[in-house]
Amino acid sequence: MTLQEKTKVVLLACGSFNPITNMHLRMFELARDHLEDTGRYRVVKGIISPVGDSYKKKGLIEARHRLEMARLATQNSDWITVDDWESQQPEWVETAKVVRHHHAELISSENNNDDVDTVRCGKRRKLEKNKNICQSSSYNKTGADSPNLNLLCGADVLESFSVPNLWKPEDIEEIVGRYGVACITRCGSDPEKFINQSDVLYKHRKNIHVIREWVTNEISATHVRRALRRRQSVRYLLPDPVVSYIDERSLYSAESEQKNADVILAPLQRYTSTN
Ligand SMILES: Nc1ncnc2c1ncn2[C@@H]1O[C@H](COP(=O)(O)OP(=O)(O)OP(=O)(O)O)[C@@H](O)[C@H]1O
Ligand SMILES: O=C(O)c1ccc[n+]([C@@H]2O[C@H](COP(=O)([O-])O)[C@@H](O)[C@H]2O)c1
Numbered sequence: 001m002t003l004q005e006k007t008k009v010v011l012l013a014c015g016s017f018n019p020i021t022n023m024h025l026r027m028f029e030l031a032r033d034h035l036e037d038t039g040r041y042r043v044v045k046g047i048i049s050p051v052g053d054s055y056k057k058k059g060l061i062e063a064r065h066r067l068e069m070a071r072l073a074t075q076n077s078d079w080i081t082v083d084d085w086e087s088q089q090p091e092w093v094e095t096a097k098v099v100r101h102h103h104a105e106l107i108s109s110e111n112n113n114d115d116v117d118t119v120r121c122g123k124r125r126k127l128e129k130n131k132n133i134c135q136s137s138s139y140n141k142t143g144a145d146s147p148n149l150n151l152l153c154g155a156d157v158l159e160s161f162s163v164p165n166l167w168k169p170e171d172i173e174e175i176v177g178r179y180g181v182a183c184i185t186r187c188g189s190d191p192e193k194f195i196n197q198s199d200v201l202y203k204h205r206k207n208i209h210v211i212r213e214w215v216t217n218e219i220s221a222t223h224v225r226r227a228l229r230r231r232q233s234v235r236y237l238l239p240d241p242v243v244s245y246i247d248e249r250s251l252y253s254a255e256s257e258q259k260n261a262d263v264i265l266a267p268l269q270r271y272t273s274t275n
Pocket of ligand 2: 014057157167
C-alpha cells in the first residue's frame with residue numbers, strides 16, 4: 001500500500017488531564033506506532049481535549065490551568081495539539097458530541113482545501129519538515145481520501161461504558177460504530193475480554209484497536225496529585241515545564257482535592273435525572 005492509499009487518522013484524547021502526565025503523551029506515541037505498523041494508516045494529528053469544569057469530578061482544578069499544562073507538555077511536539085473547544089462550553093459535553101465536533105472540523109478543513117495536518121496547531125513550518133505529513137497534506141488537497149477520527153483512551157474508559165447511567169447507549173454505538181477507538185491497556189484491564197462481553201463493542205470490534213503497553217506503566221493523575229499533596233517529587237512523571245507550572249502556583253493541595261467532593265459527576269447527574 002502506498003503512502004497515498006493509507007487512511008489518514010486523527011487521534012482525539014478526551015479526559016480530565018488533571019494534570020497531564022507523561023503517560024498521556026505516551027498514549028499518543030503508542031497508538032501512532034501501532035496504527036502505522038499495520039501498514040494501513042497514517043496518523044497525521046493528535047488532539048488533547050481537556051474536559052470542562054462543569055464535569056465536576058472530584059479534585060478537578062480549573063480548565064485554564066489544565067489547558068496551559070497540556071500546552072506546555074506538547075510545545076515540542078510536531079503532531080500533538082491541545083484544543084479548548086470542549087472546556088469552553090458552558091455545560092459538560094458528552095464525549096460523542098466532542099468527537100462529532102472534531103470530525104466536522106476535520107471534514108470542513110478538507111472541504112476548504114485546508115492543510116488538515118497543520119491548520120489548527122499552528123506549527124506549519126515544523127510540520128513541513130516532516131516528509132510523511134508533507135506528502136499527506138498535498139494528498140488531502142486532491143480530496144481523494146477522508147480522514148478517520150479515533151477516540152484515544154485507556155482501557156478504563158472503555159470499561160466505564162458498562163457503568164450504569166454514565167454513558168448513553170446511543171453515544172457508545174456512535175463512538176465505536178461511526179468513528180472508532182484506539183484503546184491503550186492498563187494494569188488489571190482486559191479490553192479483549194470486555195469487548196467480547198459487550199454486544200455493542202463486539203459488533204464494532206473491527207473499529208476498536210487494542211494497543212498493548214508492554215512496559216506496564218501506572219502513572220495516573222490521581223497518583224501525581226497525591227504525591228504533590230505530600231510534597232513528594234513528581235519529576236519524570238510529568239514534563240519539566242508542567243512540574244514548574246504546578247510548583248509556581250501550588251496548584252494541588254488537600255483543599256483542591258476537595259473540589260466537587262459533594263457534587264455528583266455531570267454525566268451521572270444528567271442521565272439519572274432524565275431516566
Ligand atoms: N497509565 C495509563 N495507561 C493507559 N491509559 C491511561 C493512563 N493514564 C491515563 N490514561 C488515559 O488517559 C485518558 C485521560 O485520562 P485522565 O485525565 O482521566 O487520566 P488519569 O491519569 O486516569 O486521571 P485520574 O487519575 O485523575 O482519574 C483516559 O483515556 C485514560 O484512560
Ligand atoms: O459522554 C459520556 O457519556 C461520558 C461519560 C463519562 C465520561 N466521559 C468522558 O470521559 C472522560 C473521562 O475522564 P476521567 O478523568 O473521568 O477519566 C472525560 O473526557 C469525560 O467527559 C464521557
